[in-house]
Amino acid sequence: MSLSAALNKVFFGEIVKGLGLTFRHMFEKAVTQQYPHTKPRLPDGYRGIMSLLKYDDGTERCVGCALCEIACPSGVIKVVSAEEPGRPLNRFAETYTFDVTRCVFCGFCVDACPVDALAMTKEYEWASENKRTLFLDKEQLLAIGDRNFPNRGKKPAYLGSIEGDWYVERVKAKSYPEDRETA
Amino acid sequence: MNVVTQLVVILGTIGVVMVTVLLHVAYLTYFERKVLGWMQDRMGPMEVGYHGLLQPIADGLKLFMKEDIIPSGANKIIFSLAPILSLIPALIGFAVIPWGDGQLTIPLPWIGDVTFRPFVTDLNIGILYLLALSSVGAYGILLGGWASNSKYSLLGGLRSAAQVISYELALGMSLVGVLLLAGSLSLVKIAQAQAGGFWHWYAFALPFPQIVALALYGIAAVAETNRLPFDLPEAESELVAGFFTEYSGMRFAFFFLAEYANMILVSCIAAIVFLGGWHAPFPFLDFVPGIVWFLLKVYVFLFFFYWIRATLPRLRYDQLMTFGWKVMIPLVLANILVTSVAAYFWMN
Numbered sequence: 001m002s003l004s005a006a007l008n009k010v011f012f013g014e015i016v017k018g019l020g021l022t023f024r025h026m027f028e029k030a031v032t033q034q035y036p037h038t039k040p041r042l043p044d045g046y047r048g049i050m051s052l053l054k055y056d057d058g059t060e061r062c063v064g065c066a067l068c069e070i071a072c073p074s075g076v077i078k079v080v081s082a083e084e085p086g087r088p089l090n091r092f093a094e095t096y097t098f099d100v101t102r103c104v105f106c107g108f109c110v111d112a113c114p115v116d117a118l119a120m121t122k123e124y125e126w127a128s129e130n131k132r133t134l135f136l137d138k139e140q141l142l143a144i145g146d147r148n149f150p151n152r153g154k155k156p157a158y159l160g161s162i163e164g165d166w167y168v169e170r171v172k173a174k175s176y177p178e179d180r181e182t183a
Numbered sequence: 184m185n186v187v188t189q190l191v192v193i194l195g196t197i198g199v200v201m202v203t204v205l206l207h208v209a210y211l212t213y214f215e216r217k218v219l220g221w222m223q224d225r226m227g228p229m230e231v232g233y234h235g236l237l238q239p240i241a242d243g244l245k246l247f248m249k250e251d252i253i254p255s256g257a258n259k260i261i262f263s264l265a266p267i268l269s270l271i272p273a274l275i276g277f278a279v280i281p282w283g284d285g286q287l288t289i290p291l292p293w294i295g296d297v298t299f300r301p302f303v304t305d306l307n308i309g310i311l312y313l314l315a316l317s318s319v320g321a322y323g324i325l326l327g328g329w330a331s332n333s334k335y336s337l338l339g340g341l342r343s344a345a346q347v348i349s350y351e352l353a354l355g356m357s358l359v360g361v362l363l364l365a366g367s368l369s370l371v372k373i374a375q376a377q378a379g380g381f382w383h384w385y386a387f388a389l390p391f392p393q394i395v396a397l398a399l400y401g402i403a404a405v406a407e408t409n410r411l412p413f414d415l416p417e418a419e420s421e422l423v424a425g426f427f428t429e430y431s432g433m434r435f436a437f438f439f440l441a442e443y444a445n446m447i448l449v450s451c452i453a454a455i456v457f458l459g460g461w462h463a464p465f466p467f468l469d470f471v472p473g474i475v476w477f478l479l480k481v482y483v484f485l486f487f488f489y490w491i492r493a494t495l496p497r498l499r500y501d502q503l504m505t506f507g508w509k510v511m512i513p514l515v516l517a518n519i520l521v522t523s524v525a526a527y528f529w530m531n
Contacts, residue, residue: 018494022222032226 047105047120050098051145052138055155060142061117064093071112076102096138101131121148188294196303200277208443209239215489222493249432254332257429261330266430266437269323272316273444278302279309280451281371283461283473301474302371309370310362313452314355317407320445321347324409324416327438328426339425342500343416346406349507350413354403356515357396360522361385361456364393370452374460384459390529391522397457399515401487404449406507408442410488412495415503450484451477 001009008014033040042048053061064081082094110118121144128134136144213228213235220227228235253262283301290296306312321343328340364385365373377384386397406413417425427438454460458480461473468476498506 015495019490022490022494025224026218026221028224030220030226031224034226034229 042122046122047107048123049100049121049126049144050103050109050141051119051121051148052096052141053117053119053145053149054142054152056152057155059155060092061115062093062096063115063117064091065114067112067114068109068118071108073106073108074102074104076100077109093138096141098136098141100126100134100136116153119145119149121145123148185295188297192297192299193303196300197278200282200303201274204274204277204444204447205440207447208440209243211443211446211485212242212439213239215492218486218489219493222490243436246432246436251432251434252429254429256332258330258332261326263434265323265327265330266434266441267323268326269320269441270437270444272320272323273441273448276313276316276448277451278304279306279312279370280448281305281374281455281460282477284375285473305369305371308368310358310368310373310452310456313448314351317354317445317448318347318351320441323438323441324426327430328416331426331429333429335422335424335428336426339416339418339422339428343409343426346409346413346415346503346507349504350403350406350511353399353507353511353515354407356512356519357400357403358452358456359515359519360391360393360396363519363522363526364388370455370460374455374462377459378462380466381459381464384457384462386457391525393457393518393522395514396518397453399511399518400453400457401484403511404453405488405491406503408445408449410446411492412498413503414497415500418497446485446488447481450481450488453484454480
C-alpha cells in the first residue's frame with residue numbers, strides 16, 4: 001500500500017469525498033414538483049380520460065357503429081345503436097357508457113373510430129371516493145369533450161343535410177354511386 | 184434560600200430544561216427531514232405550515248391519536264415498560280448538562296435571594312452518570328425487542344445489545360483522555376477548565392490535543408444512538424423497524440423521542456468535553472451569551488448526524504463488530520496512553 005493510499009484510509013478519504021458530495025447537493029435546486037400546487041406539463045399525445053366529440057353545429061359525431069366497443073381490450077365501452085327517427089339510414093348511439101375504473105387508457109377506441117368521434121383528453125384528476133361517479137354516460141362524455149376541445153370540427157355537407165339524404169336516396173336507387181361530385 | 188424556594192427553583196429549572204429538550208427533539212425530526220431532503224435534491228416537509236414548520240406538531244398529534252396495540256403473546260408488563268425505560272434515561276441525562284456559565288441571583292421581597300443556574304445540578308460524577316444512563320437506555324431497547332414476541336424485534340434487540348456493549352467501551356474511553364487532563368468528572372468543571380479561546384478547548388489544547396478522541400467519540404456516539412450508518416438495531420431493509428416493529432402510538436413515540444434525546448445528549452457531551460462548552464472560540468467574542476455558543480456547537484454535531492446519514496450506507500454486522508473491536512478500541516487505548524504520558528510530563 002502506498003503512502004497516499006494509507007493516508008486516504010486513515011483519514012476516511014472516500015467518506016470525506018462522499019460527505020463533500022452530499023454537502024454540495026444541499027445547495028442545489030430541488031427537483032421536487034409540488035404537485036397539487038404546480039401542475040406538471042403534459043407531453044403531446046398524453047392519454048387521459050376518453051371523451052366524445054361533436055361537430056361545429058352541435059350534433060354528435062358518433063354514428064353508433066360500436067367499433068370502439070370491439071377495439072376496447074378491457075371491455076369498458078358499451079354502445080347501444082339506434083336509428084335516427086325519421087331518417088332510418090342515419091344511426092346514432094342511443095346509450096354510450098364508459099367505465100373509467102377499468103379503462104387502461106390505451107387509446108385503441110380512438111384509433112378504431114371511423115368518424116373521429118372519440119378523443120383522449122389530458123384530464124387525469126379523476127380520483128374519487130365514490131366509484132359510481134366513474135361510470136360515465138354519453139352526456140358526461142360529451143361534456144368532457146366539450147370542455148377539452150372547444151374548437152369543433154366542421155360537419156361534412158353530406159351528413160344530415162337534404163343533399164346528403166338525396167345522395168343516399170340515389171345510392172339506394174342505383175345501388176352504386178355514379179356521380180361522386182354531388183357527394 | 185429556604186428549602187421550599189430551593190425546591191421551586193429546582194423544579195422550575197427542570198421544567199425549563201425538559202421543555203427545551205422536548206422542543207428540540209420535535210424540531211430535530213423536522214430538520215432531519217429537511218436536511219436529508221436538501222441533500223437528496225428534495226424539499227422535505229412543505230405542506231403543514233410555512234415550509235412545513237408545523238410538521239412535528241402534526242406528527243405528534245397523529246401519534247397521540249393512534250391506536251395502542253399490544254401484540255398477542257407479548258409480555259404485557261415488559262412491553263409497556265420498555266419505552267419508558269428507554270425514554271427516562273435519555274431525558275434525565277440532561278440533569279447534569281450545563282447550558283451556560285454563572286448564576287443569576289434575584290432578590291425577591293419576603294422570600295429573599297433566589298439563585299438561578301443554567302443547569303439542574305452539578306454532579307461531581309457527571310460523565311460517569313451519563314455513561315451509566317446510556318447503558319440503562321439500552322435495556323429499554325433490549326427488553327422492548329424481547330417482549331414483543333416478534334422475530335424482527337428480537338433480532339433488533341440482540342443487535343442493539345451487542346452494539347451498545349461494543350461501542351460503549353470506545354465511547355467511555357474516548358472521554359478518558361479529557362478526564363485525565365481536566366482532573367474532574369464534573370461537566371461544569373471540565374467546561375470551566377477550557378476558558379479563553381479555542382486553543383484551550385480539549386480538542387486542540389496542549390499537551391496532547393484530543394482531536395483523535397473527538398473523532399472516535401463521534402463515531403462511537405453515532406453507534407451508541409443507533410443512527411446510520413450504525414442503525415443495525417432498526418435496519419429497515421432487514422428487520423422492518425427492528426426493536427420497535429410491534430410498537431405503535433405513544434409507545435412508539437417514546438422510543439422515537441428517546442433516540443432523538445440521546446442524539447442531543449451525546450452532542451451536548453461532545454460540545455462540553457471536547458469543544459469548550461459555553462466558551463466562545465475567541466476571547467473578543469465573549470459578549471455573546473454562553474448558551475448561544477453551546478447550542479451552536481450542539482447544532483453542528485447534530486448536523487453532522489444528519490450529514491453522515493445522508494452520505495453513508497449501513498454497515499454489515501461483521502464490519503460493525505470488526506470496526507468496533509479492532510479499530511476503535513485499540514485507538515482509544517493508544518489515545519489514553521499517549522495522553523497520560525503527555526499529561527505526566529506536562530504536569531512535572
